[in-house]
Amino acid sequence: MTKLLWLVDNPLLLPDFWLEKMEKEKGWKIEIRDRESKVLNFIDYDRIFILGDSLSFTRERLSLLAYEWKVNPSKIQVFPWEEVKIVFPQSFFSILEQFIAQSLAKPLAPLVAERVVPENKVLVLPQASQTLDQALKEKGIETVVAPSSTLRREGINFHLFPSGDTVGAVVVSPPEEITPPVSFSSEVEDTRKLVDLKFMEKEIEKKDFRGETIIFLLPKRGVTEKEWLQTFYLSRLLAKRDRAEIFVLVEEVLVAGENLEKEYRQARSCGVIFEKVTFSSLFAQPTLDMRGIEVEFTTERDRLKRKIKADWLVSLPERNVLPFDLAPFFDSDRIEEAILPLANPNLSSFSPGIEGIFVSLPGEEKNLVQVIEKYLTQGIVRERGRVEVNEEKCILCLTCLRTCPWRAVAIEKERKKTRVNWELCHLCGLCASFCPAHAIEIKGLSFEDWLSPVSLGGEK
Amino acid sequence: MEYDLLIIGGGVAGLTLAQTLQDRLKVLLVEESSLGGVASSLGCKATDECLSCGVCHFVDLKREIVFRKFNVLTDRKITSFAKSGNKFQIKTEKGEEITSQLLTVATGAAPLEVKNLSRLGGGKLPRVYSGWDVEKGLNEGIISSFRDFSSLAFIQCAGSRNFKEKRGYCSQVCCRYALRIAENLKFSFPQMNIDFYYMDLQILGKKKEKLWEIADKINLIRHLPYEVKEEEGRLSLLFEEQGVERKKYDALILSVGMVPSPGTQQTGKRLGLNFDSGGFIKSYGQGHTSCEGVFVCGTACGPKDIETAREEAQIVAEEIWRVRRG
Numbered sequence A: 001m002t003k004l005l006w007l008v009d010n011p012l013l014l015p016d017f018w019l020e021k022m023e024k025e026k027g028w029k030i031e032i033r034d035r036e037s038k039v040l041n042f043i044d045y046d047r048i049f050i051l052g053d054s055l056s057f058t059r060e061r062l063s064l065l066a067y068e069w070k071v072n073p074s075k076i077q078v079f080p081w082e083e084v085k086i087v088f089p090q091s092f093f094s095i096l097e098q099f100i101a102q103s104l105a106k107p108l109a110p111l112v113a114e115r116v117v118p119e120n121k122v123l124v125l126p127q128a129s130q131t132l133d134q135a136l137k138e139k140g141i142e143t144v145v146a147p148s149s150t151l152r153r154e155g156i157n158f159h160l161f162p163s164g165d166t167v168g169a170v171v172v173s174p175p176e177e178i179t180p181p182v183s184f185s186s187e188v189e190d191t192r193k194l195v196d197l198k199f200m201e202k203e204i205e206k207k208d209f210r211g212e213t214i215i216f217l218l219p220k221r222g223v224t225e226k227e228w229l230q231t232f233y234l235s236r237l238l239a240k241r242d243r244a245e246i247f248v249l250v251e252e253v254l255v256a257g258e259n260l261e262k263e264y265r266q267a268r269s270c271g272v273i274f275e276k277v278t279f280s281s282l283f284a285q286p287t288l289d290m291r292g293i294e295v296e297f298t299t300e301r302d303r304l305k306r307k308i309k310a311d312w313l314v315s316l317p318e319r320n321v322l323p324f325d326l327a328p329f330f331d332s333d334r335i336e337e338a339i340l341p342l343a344n345p346n347l348s349s350f351s352p353g354i355e356g357i358f359v360s361l362p363g364e365e366k367n368l369v370q371v372i373e374k375y376l377t378q379g380i381v382r383e384r385g386r387v388e389v390n391e392e393k394c395i396l397c398l399t400c401l402r403t404c405p406w407r408a409v410a411i412e413k414e415r416k417k418t419r420v421n422w423e424l425c426h427l428c429g430l431c432a433s434f435c436p437a438h439a440i441e442i443k444g445l446s447f448e449d450w451l452s453p454v455s456l457g458g459e460k
Numbered sequence B: 001m002e003y004d005l006l007i008i009g010g011g012v013a014g015l016t017l018a019q020t021l022q023d024r025l026k027v028l029l030v031e032e033s034s035l036g037g038v039a040s041s042l043g044c045k046a047t048d049e050c051l052s053c054g055v056c057h058f059v060d061l062k063r064e065i066v067f068r069k070f071n072v073l074t075d076r077k078i079t080s081f082a083k084s085g086n087k088f089q090i091k092t093e094k095g096e097e098i099t100s101q102l103l104t105v106a107t108g109a110a111p112l113e114v115k116n117l118s119r120l121g122g123g124k125l126p127r128v129y130s131g132w133d134v135e136k137g138l139n140e141g142i143i144s145s146f147r148d149f150s151s152l153a154f155i156q157c158a159g160s161r162n163f164k165e166k167r168g169y170c171s172q173v174c175c176r177y178a179l180r181i182a183e184n185l186k187f188s189f190p191q192m193n194i195d196f197y198y199m200d201l202q203i204l205g206k207k208k209e210k211l212w213e214i215a216d217k218i219n220l221i222r223h224l225p226y227e228v229k230e231e232e233g234r235l236s237l238l239f240e241e242q243g244v245e246r247k248k249y250d251a252l253i254l255s256v257g258m259v260p261s262p263g264t265q266q267t268g269k270r271l272g273l274n275f276d277s278g279g280f281i282k283s284y285g286q287g288h289t290s291c292e293g294v295f296v297c298g299t300a301c302g303p304k305d306i307e308t309a310r311e312e313a314q315i316v317a318e319e320i321w322r323v324r325r326g
């Protein structure tokens, strides 16, 4: 007898009379379980059907389920009943019957869903910033620095030349462009009163700023949360401890964070003046005695022109990430073009669109390292053997190489044969649909299945 | 039933905590309605590109949960808390008695109801939408129902950053969700005139650059209007700028923030926890509250977005693990 399992949201959808009929007429022993029910031994069943929204059951998700249930992934099928019920309410059951019959008729492809875990090591290109380095160290992730090596894919890992190392992930730490919020003339710089936040952090411990006037200048972009916190903290300390006169000139104040807001309010209550100004109207020049800087600006609130003589001008730069070219690092038959998230907003902020390659952006190192740690320790679940190139049919046109969004199709350098790297394949089916020689097979499913999970042929 | 850890509230924070600790401790999650909390009502804000609003992270989390062996009791109101020795005893309305070593409150925050904003026309005037309603309607295509409006204004900090009403805090998510909704509107109706009344732009997290770009596209006005009236079938907005000014719009979106949920207030009170000035449960770092053995995470201890709530829950999980191990 054929044992079938249906996982459903609502067990009433498949009534008992129908189940009995199927058992008697077809010899199918059908069991129904709630999708959320727990202890099940999935191996016993010949097929497992999920009655549900086909859109939310992507192939990747089905692979994951197959892995968790320890079953052959080609045993699991989704029946999109929502759609079917709307279109064919009367013939729903006959379609269901046909669907079961069709999937039983197909032989099971010998597939395995496997968890692939990358090597717990990363290469940082071209060089790790201090914060990134520290964040990686904290998580105990070993880093390799080899700015002039070339990479070749080996499964999910990267093989490095000439060192021979293998790493599980590559972190690109693109260079930054740092520009001051307003451009200052060299005379202003000559006063040596134009300083940065680090200077203030150091000096505040040694020096008394009693009675002095200090202006902080913060651009709206590229200032990290930590720098905002530091500014709030330092300005408060200077106002309270030294009774210095403090102005913080900004375009926007960042308070959307628990401590940020607290520190901001405390700074204000200690007498720090936060003034919103348009930076394009801001102008700085040295005082006559060259001991300070005169800053002129228009307040946004009441459009008043103000002139303040500052003893110190603490200016935070605006930081922008510059594009980084990955192509020279790859040793492959395909041109590797990494698209930084800045250039392609469709990508998540850490990913350049290549499996195992991450982009580190300033201020977000901690989050990134969390993502990398998860990737390195948990890896990914993939189906071995689902997509394969039939070498005899292949005419080596390299269409698949160019189409695969995951760079999973490789051409073997020595043999000059195409091969699908199953560890990277996301089972999207694009390669098969573009291959002019029909050389790419997606095992366990015909191409029609791939496009629409259920065939509605019986409705005539 | 005896557990190591009882989690109250099955929103993003509670679920993440359960997910992180389920293999190490005996965990039970009790939820008064269904799993997901506020995040399950939020919509995807992608135009032709993803705007990294983070809502689908939650969808991923939920997907994972559907097939996991979690100890969860949904649809359970807790009727009583008691402490005997160093254990907590909890009873539910369905009669279950649960004993647990540790408690975590993850009962979340609720969007501010617009009827509290009647001065801005909330709940009173037509075509004054709450940001929360728009969020809920995104997946059903609410954006297309804005087709006929030629001008629209967002009013930020609706109910937040207001000390008079004891809500001096910034709700942290409204600037970002409002900008993303504005981008959706601009994308669908490039002609629409969008004004954005605000205090400061709180742009954090993913896609910062993109959000700044959106901000450059719309008309930013640094004022918070104090009154909205209906005049000649349009919404007239009063604000101060060199005297009283008024501007007319076809529709308004009030970007409401978060307030402590009734469950948070109630649970906090019953457990005798300290609250902060905004009415959220006070966290003394790493999720510790004023009561030993009781932890807090998620928006129950202050506004935050989904990703921060997840990160925080992971930190609190490690702390709980450390405490439990001794």
Ligand SMILES: Cc1cc2nc3c(=O)[nH]c(=O)nc-3n(C[C@H](O)[C@H](O)[C@H](O)COP(=O)(O)OP(=O)(O)OC[C@H]3O[C@@H](n4cnc5c(N)ncnc54)[C@H](O)[C@@H]3O)c2cc1C
Pocket: B008, B009, B010, B011, B012, B013, B014, B030, B031, B032, B033, B034, B035, B036, B037, B038, B039, B042, B053, B054, B055, B076, B077, B078, B106, B107, B108, B109, B110, B111, B112, B131, B132, B135, B173, B176, B177, B256, B257, B258, B261, B262, B263, B264, B266, B267, B297, B298, B299, B300, B304, B305, B306, B307, B309
């Ligand atoms: C209008 C709006 C828009 C937002 N937009 C975004 C966005 O675009 N991106 C983003 O990242 N974040 C957004 N957020 C924030 C996001 O919703 C929260 O960060 C997230 O939902 C917090 O999850 P939580 O688990 O802390 O709380 P909640 O989601 O509130 O979950 C609390 C859970 O506890 C349960 N509960 C309450 N009391 C009890 C009790 N007594 N007993 C048992 N169970 C109880 C509730 O039923 C609920 O399920 C938005 C929030 C709002 C209000």
Ligand code: SF4
Pocket: A389, A393, A394, A395, A396, A397, A398, A399, A400, A401, A418, A434, A435, A436, A437, A438, A439, A440
């Ligand atoms: S697209 Fe088809 S024929 Fe062309 S290289 Fe790939 S497998 Fe071979």
Ligand code: SF4
Pocket: A387, A403, A404, A405, A406, A407, A408, A409, A420, A424, A425, A426, A427, A428, A429, A430, A431, A432
């Ligand atoms: S199915 Fe083909 S195109 Fe899609 S990821 Fe796999 S190899 Fe690449």
Ligand code: SF4
Pocket: B043, B044, B045, B046, B047, B049, B050, B051, B052, B053, B054, B055, B056, B057
């Ligand atoms: S992050 Fe937001 S906008 Fe992007 S896909 Fe997810 S839900 Fe949609």
Ligand code: SF4
Pocket: A256, B156, B157, B158, B160, B161, B169, B170, B171, B172, B173, B174, B175, B176, B199, B200, B201, B202, B255, B257
């Ligand atoms: S996030 Fe923006 S709109 Fe919301 S309270 Fe903070 S400043 Fe106001």
